[in-house]
Amino acid sequence: MLHILTPGLQTSLQGTPRTGYRAFGIPYAGPADEVSMALANRLVGNAPTATCLEITYGGFEAELEATCTLAITGAVGEILLNGTPVHAHQTLHGRAGDKLTLSPPQFGARAYLAIASGFQAQSHFGSTSTYLPAQLGGHEGRALRTGDRLTALSTGQATATLSTPEDLIPVFSDAFALRTCESAETHLLAPRSRDQLFNTNFVAGRQATRMGIELTGPPLEISGDGLMKSAPVFPGTIQCPQSGIPIALSCDAQTTGGYPRIASIARCDRHQLGQIRPGNSVLLLRRTPDEAVREGLEKQTLLKKWLGSALP
Amino acid sequence: MRATLMPVRIADDLYEFSVKDPPEARALAKALGDHPLALEVVAGLDRVAVQFAAKDETEVSRWLNQVAAPEVTHEDAADPIEIHVKYGGDTGPDFEAVCAALSLTRAELIELHTSLVHRVEMIGFTPGFAYISGLPDDIEIPRLDQPRTRVPAGSIGLSAAYTGIYALAGPGGWPLIGRTDAKLFDAARDPAFLLTPGATLRFHER
Missing domain, CATH: 3.30.1360.40 (Gyrase A; domain 2)
Structure with missing residues (x-):
């Protein structure tokens, strides 16, 4: 149904996060930007976490091998369907032989391609999400290659033509602001560094992956030797190794870590980690847990009006 | 109560x-x-x-806020799982540094590591990564200041008084002393994990 001609830097199938297995060391995986994926699924009549293609930095080309209904969201450059520009954030109707091309985006990192009914994918531990390091889920547990063929779960499904409401379309730039709470080892930061954490424009380092993003800047100072017993970490946890360069963990976050957990990005802003690219500026906005919960529920309410269901 | x-x-x-x-x-x-x-x-x-x-x-x-401390039951002592390790060299790039930090010779560190029965205290970090106790508590091996971006599967590291085994290739911050061929995690196998929390094991030099 979808024949991959050029996969781009890293394209993988992502669906529901692989929850329930962190105690066995198995990360969640799932979309790096769950909001963009949910918006793509909405446009083709799918549930928010139906299996989609996550396309990193564009440079993607595929041929449709059957009539199908598609939508593309997230970080996109020019999108061509048979050489004709089409828009992100609206339902697209393709026919057999059509060629779909995504150019690299100017801002943001990941685009989501949804197909009506969702893509077929392998399921491991109850999830179709690809976790590349352990080859779980998706298409043989790996990133897609030229020549791969994907199919939808069902065909012939006619879907209305929809557009994402204007106020829900995220606008990406080279700067990100993430609501963030203090965490279990914030007290290990020297007082100066504790202020610096929330007053610094960090620069996303060259290591900006699904696992995590380095936040480079003047090094933070950790009191003591920075050693601790391995403790649980999650997507959103910001760890600080002895180098003083913190790392914000993303969707493929490991399950435990031994570096001080100096902060945690609020649940409602974790999806933005999926769109940060090396060199982007990152500002952490200090919130109490209660503020973060309240603001998160407000954001959920806005999204739920359009999506019809809450994000997990 | x-x-x-x-x-x-x-x-x-x-x-x-x-x-x-x-x-x-x-x-x-x-x-x-x-x-x-x-x-x-x-x-x-x-x-x-x-x-x-x-x-x-x-x-x-x-x-x-009303959870009470749990009753700790003792785990059964089954036969230790045998793990064969190639210590030092390319497969254990930090072996010499760990010897120096502990003031031990190569033979002494291997003897120490292979003479004890160890216990898996936790599986975490990435699929199947085992945190293994057994070394004397007074051993203090610091983590690397800057984690490696890629550690090969089967790598064995030491941190504080713990031994850790990297089941998968990936980033890691533990000083590495050796490597094993044992497959700690295999999604296609049932059970997928070779080691489970509470299990005992022994290391052997290969």
Whole structure:
């Protein structure tokens, strides 16, 4: 149904996060930007976490091998369907032989391609999400290659033509602001560094992956030797190794870590980690847990009006 | 009546308990794991974290603030699992540095590591990564200041007094002393994990 001609830097199938297995060391995986994926699924009549293609930095080309209904969201450059520009954030109707091309985006990192009914994918531990390091889920547990063929779960499904409401379309730039709470080892930061954490424009380092993003800047100072017993970490946890360069963990976050957990990005802003690219500026906005919960529920309410269901 | 534990809020959607040791962490995680309000329960070596949904905040706070310390039951001692290791050289790039830090010769470190029965205290970090106790408590090996971006599968590291085995290739911050061919994690195998928390094992030089 979808024949991959050029996969781009890293394209993988992502669906529901692989929850329930962190105690066995198995990360969640799932979309790096769950909001963009949910918006793509909405446009083709799918549930928010139906299996989609996550396309990193564009440079993607595929041929449709059957009539199908598609939508593309997230970080996109020019999108061509048979050489004709089409828009992100609206339902697209393709026919057999059509060629779909995504150019690299100017801002943001990941685009989501949804197909009506969702893509077929392998399921491991109850999830179709690809976790590349352990080859779980998706298409043989790996990133897609030229020549791969994907199919939808069902065909012939006619879907209305929809557009994402204007106020829900995220606008990406080279700067990100993430609501963030203090965490279990914030007290290990020297007082100066504790202020610096929330007053610094960090620069996303060259290591900006699904696992995590380095936040480079003047090094933070950790009191003591920075050693601790391995403790649980999650997507959103910001760890600080002895180098003083913190790392914000993303969707493929490991399950435990031994570096001080100096902060945690609020649940409602974790999806933005999926769109940060090396060199982007990152500002952490200090919130109490209660503020973060309240603001998160407000954001959920806005999204739920359009999506019809809450994000997990 | 056992004492009530006091959870700490470590994120807008996480509470965490501090406990005495890994057996207590395992017991508490087991006691909390089946609760419908818990999205995910993860035991560290001396911490147990509970992730929850924002809408449940009030109920979760009420539930977790009345959790009592768990009863710790002793795990059965089955035969130790045998793990064969190639120490030092290219497969253990930090072997010499660890010897120097502990003032041990090459032979002494291998003798120390292979003479003891070790216990898997926790599986974490990435699929199948085992945190293994057994070395004397007074050993203090620091982690690398800057984690490696890629550590090969089967790598064996030491940190504090723990031995760790990297089941998968990936980033890692533990000084590496050797490598094993044992497959710690295989999604196609049942059970997928060679080592489980509480299991005992022995290392052999290969």
